[in-house]
Amino acid sequence: MSVEIFIEPGRAERNYWKDLWRYRELFYILSWRDVKVRYKQTIIGVVWSVLRPLLTMMIFTFIFGQVAKFDSPPGISYGLLVFAGLLPWQFFATGLSEASNSLVGNERLISKVYFPRMIIPASSVITSLVDFLISLALMFGLLIWYQTVPSIYLVFLPLFIIMAFLASFGVGLWLTSLNVKFRDFKHVVPFIVQIGLYISPVAFTSDKAASIIPAKLHLLYYVNPMAGVIDGFRWCFFGDKTPIYWNGMFLSLAVIIIFLFIGIRTFRKMEKSFADLI
């Protein structure tokens, strides 16, 4: 069986998604490469993915918990609260930074071989998922350490993981395609990641944020899609002690879907000129 294709300017490929499926092995292997390369020539290797969130948590606990005296809802120790927020945030942040640099970082591949380009940012987000899973295991370790029983809502956690994945994939797709043309975005991403950590409810609960900002603007806080995701994570772990503000959750979800849509559209539109522009 042989495939027949037409190469024409502006031809929308009818079987784009099918093509993506056909190239899935490349997707696996690129993800595998990124995972494998990540800790090459390091001494402690994969321990870094444990150490990083753990150290961040300790610093946060010290600065915000001890110095700034942020409090946590009764029954949840502050460290645990922070870690539950850091978990999705770091997944999002690494996913986003890796994805937005992915096309430019794989310049040689793009200018020398054909494959559906979407594989590249997708595989880089997957790579950060590996880090995330390690951190998740650590979270369970911490739950035991703090002798906290996770709530029954934990079964919904996969949904929020998917949500976080889509958030970083959507924005990542958008930024990485723009980055091919305008390298300005390379400088924008670290900034987003840095600011985002402080405005997202990582060091505090979103209730706390709600108590500071005017009630009318409460909903607006969830334009930051990670606010919804982090709330969701905490809800899964701590149940009704950290309730979900559903209107906000839906707004976050909507923002994620819109970004995903914009991301895919921009990416598809620019995809064919990547090799010329990169």
Added chain:
Amino acid sequence: MSEIVIKAEGLGKKYIIGHKATRGYKTFREQVLQHVSNFYSRTKKLVSGQEVLEGDQLEEFWALKDLNFEIERGDRVGIIGKNGAGKSTLLKVLSRITEPTTGKVFVKGRVASLLEVGTGFHHELTGRENIFLNGAIMGMSRAEIKRKFDEIVDFSGVEKFLDTPVKRYSSGMYVRLAFSVAAYLEPEILVIDEVLAVGDAEFQKKCLGKMQDVSSIEGRTVLFVSHNLMALSSLCNKGIYLKNGQVRSQGGIEETLSQYTREGMESLTTEWIGNTGDEYVKIYRTKVFCAESPHGFFTHKDIIIEIEGEILKPVYGLIIGFWLFSQFDYQLAYSLFDDTDPSMEIKMHETGKFLKRFIIPANTLAQGSYRIQFDFGIHNLKLIVQNKECDLEFSVENIAGLGRKYLVDHKGFRSLFRTSWSQEKF
């Protein structure tokens, strides 16, 4: 056999290039204003999604223009042309890396493109890991790579270093491993861009042998860009000659190659006509040409050097001859018109016009470029022509000559030296 697998119609690819309006001197104020206006126009482009280009004046550049050709199943097509003729762009369009601006191409079959050896090799990964990575990038499935793994390793000859990161490889080892993976690709259409110029002579030979197998034994369609005309002539059966982004000619490989070399020759001085000399001897014309082929020079044909002139006064010890220089000004040979005269006597030359002809027999020179510097003078007395005004240049191609089988000619020898093999049976 005559099934068409690639068909291009009106194929074109346009790039927009920017030029800077150069004005030597600018005041500080002008510079600041320019930066501001640049910033403004770039932001506008960003918002409207246009391209940002360096420079103030934009120019359209057609890397490919109105290309039409058909390729049949099993064809081995050599694509030739000077640098910048659009060869690589064509391969990129065919392998779907970049999209054409106009026209369309129909492609039937799985295409694997080898535009670079070791695409996607990762420096931190080991040789073993890179075989899998590179294979997958080239479109092989994991199972396929596993099946061929041993052959690939065997072909590359780096089994000892399989578990070493490739960044520790020598460049030769790196390239060998990379080519080995590519050699075991099994696409229906294979697109190759000038990759044979890698590795040592032995490995090159191996690669060419493998390529020959791929195309002739396994009957796959191959598109091959190279500047090595000999490799093209022995690997391909058809040719496409690109010039300034357009198809100049296409057809059988030999015709295409000879047209290409003929046109390449146009910039070389193969004939000089003028008037130089002194009161004894005048030179009117020098010329070098290839027997039976009015324009190109080929190793399998005689190459003839002619000198036309006149003796004005009777003279003793006349010297008329030439040096033959190969590339890099290596002195290859020196010959005088009366070299073939066995007597040691210095003769008197009478007045009159002459045409002297020297023949370099077929299969003497290897492929490459040569320069002829003439020597006119009177023995032990004077040089008649001192400047190099009547010097000639020519460049010889081996497209049907001897010594092509294992591309011996490719190894930089200046002489073919293929005149006297005989054998006896024991």
